[in-house]
Amino acid sequence: MNVPNPRQIDWREWHTLFRAIPDELVQNTRYYRHLPDVEWSLYLFPPSTHTVYGNRLLRKLRFDNSPAALRLWGFVLSECERLYRAKQAGMKVVAVMGDLGAVTPLIYSFPNTIAFYPDCLWWTPFLMESRVLFEEAAMLGLSEDCCYVRAALGGFARRAYFPRPDLCIATVGATCDDMAAVTAGVERLGCTVRYLELPHRADREKSLQQCYPPFNSPPQSGGEKDNSSQSGGEKDGSPRRGGEKNNRSQIGRDEKYHPRDELRSYIAGQHLKLCGWLEDLTGAKFNLNRYSATIHKVNHLRKTIADLKDLITTSGPNPMGALEMLNAEFAALSYYGDLDECCAVLDELHKTVEWRVKKRAGYPNQSVKLLWLTPPADPLLLNYVEELGGRIVATEYLINQTTPLISIENDKTAQLPSDEHHRSFGRESIFLPLSEAQLSGSLISSSDYRIGLALQYAGKSRANGAVISGVFGSSHCPYETAPLVEALRQAGIPTLAFDVVAPGKVRMQAQLLNRIEAFIEMLKNRKNANIDADADGDADERGRI
Amino acid sequence: MSDERMNARERWGLLLIDELTDRPPVYPLITSHAATVHGCNLIDYCRDGRVLAEAQIEAQRIYGQDGLTVFTDVGLIAEAFGSRYLLRAEDVPILLEPLIQNPEQVDDLAIPEPQSAGRLPVYIEAVDRLFTAAGDRQPVFAFIPAPFTTAAGLRGTETFLTDTILMPETAHKILDLTLNAALKLCDECILAGGLPVLVDPLASGSVISRHTFKEFALPYIKGLIDYLHRYDLDIMLHICGETKNILDLIPATDADLFSLDKLDLAAACKEIGSRVRLVGNIPPNSLLAFSGHPTFGPVEEALTIGMQNPKGFVLSTGCEVPIRADKEKLLTMINTAKRARYVEW
């Protein structure tokens, strides 16, 4: 198929265009390539196929028109079947709940073992335009006062969205209350859940701040100021991040204390525990070579995603849709059940985007640059913003634990140890690099960290505005959204925050769409006004709303 | 049944990926009978997509079967080409006048547009309405008259059967046309949210020989299924009446499910059950009030046999539920089947 001009098209057009995709390509686009060719492993199909099987929202979405995007959608939407097929083919399926995207490299390093993320079922009610999973969760005690992630509980109960996992792991400790409630519900259904403890990162420690490799420069505004007692700012006006006194006294250590190392070791110990469970499950011993090979693949994937995110900020027109980018970003959690194929899918997407950026090809009329915080449970919102002229140039989707490269070359303290090292320093030292990545999680510490990320991303992407899509009833949203909004606005970045409306609440949805429309319109006016002011030689002071 | 956790969408979804479900889907072919329970006449049912959809929703509410069905009559596509059908208030439409009186007409025929020709828009509207109303919980099956059956409606059954012997080229030309028309209708049904089900009653062993099936029906059924398989859709083929003489040819159509009628279920399981999911086959006339047939026994028997089928099973009727089927009998059939459980579940 020729490379088409970038456009966003609907399911109807993809249905027709699909006929032009060569048979050979359809037949060669398969998952689980290590298995003999079986008809069920094909996945290059248009959205209309998935519509017929109940993903009703696809009839309303707009998709990128590249073959790479088609492949990405086909891969993402076939995950449910893939998990069942994995079990049928004798593979072990591990359910990973909570902020555990960081541990999936370890899981995939075991032979014939894959992971999936039940939490991602929170998209299913939206994709299906259905309340089935929410109603099920409500019958089990989790209703509208819990995050949409409660759909995962419905999924466990109904036994029709993923196969019965061979191992179910979840987090305790610095983890989300809503997710904890879901996990408890899963246990009540009779499913054994094993827990890994995530420690609080305590990142108001100055020494810790300096340790963050990607964020050496602390945010210049917003986060430094004492905005609310909720966020732990000091009343005497000292920087909020100077809460070390409190933390120190809690931890009871002196100035030389390096909590980062301790946290890392602690998490590595948790990973070691997981390693033992996986050995029991698979009957295979942990193998350093296989682990190292998996880490290399995961790093490749993470780098591809990071590059894609960079490419998207190009000064030319928008080279890829926000929905495709969301699919790409979330690949880092559990690779949609097939790491090798996932790498190939994202490589192809990357090539397409790179080519478009080089040719300055992209969608016309998307000029309002936006930072999006918290993944929108309703994918339609991303499309809607784009239709109005918005363009998502940066995101903070709460999956930061899956973004850093797992350092095996550069960080001396975090090198994959040799067998000798491993004998002398204990087996968990193998997992220190993985633990380091896990420590980057957005939600395992104070809101300041996330605020810092938001400001950094907004600055880097030169966003004209920010959107925070929250979830009514979810544990982090009410606490975090307010300081985020405040910090962003103080930094001169107009910010719209709202709760995503549950499927079927048509009137509330209409109201929300109005707000988004007004926001984008306002940003467009500001942009035009700034251009005029610039033309008059005025300094561009980004105003506030 | 209130204690059921799984809905029809989930149950069918698992069946189609070779997974075990709580029980087999229970899907009697409730078509025009829906008009009876909804209290509308069949002319409105055939002509108005809203009425058709509402009747189906009402029937599903009463019976709780697994799946919604859009089907009026096998003449649908032929009528859209230009054949004349008589719509009747109390019964299904019948062919009044086939379009092709003269083989030369064939070259001038255009493929009907699903958005505008005949009652095709009614169909699309019904699928769309059902999918919008209940597509998250219920699959919507859009019955598509297969090329052979439509050809018979275009030419007149007897004339077309004669063509297959005396003018096979003309027969194939007509079949090419009807295949393309069916493809076009399938596309629109898919876009409206429906999963095409192919119905080919005229290709039944009760009507044609094995040879005629092989030469004139099978290649076009397969053509249609190949097209739909390219979209990764799982396709059910329904052929009513006798199919014993063509049973071994069914896997060659590549149908994923075969809905059978007057055929020994155990024999079907044995012969093709490892390759094709079977759907069937409670005799529809047993659902008539005064048929004298019991309902419970045959359902139990079908379940005992069908649930052993390696590739999966759907409890259904051998053909359409009669328009004036007895409500209680149909409920008995459905509820009996709903009590079945796969022990491994």
Ligand code: SF4
């Ligand atoms: S409340 Fe936030 S962190 Fe918790 S499950 Fe929901 S989205 Fe995830």
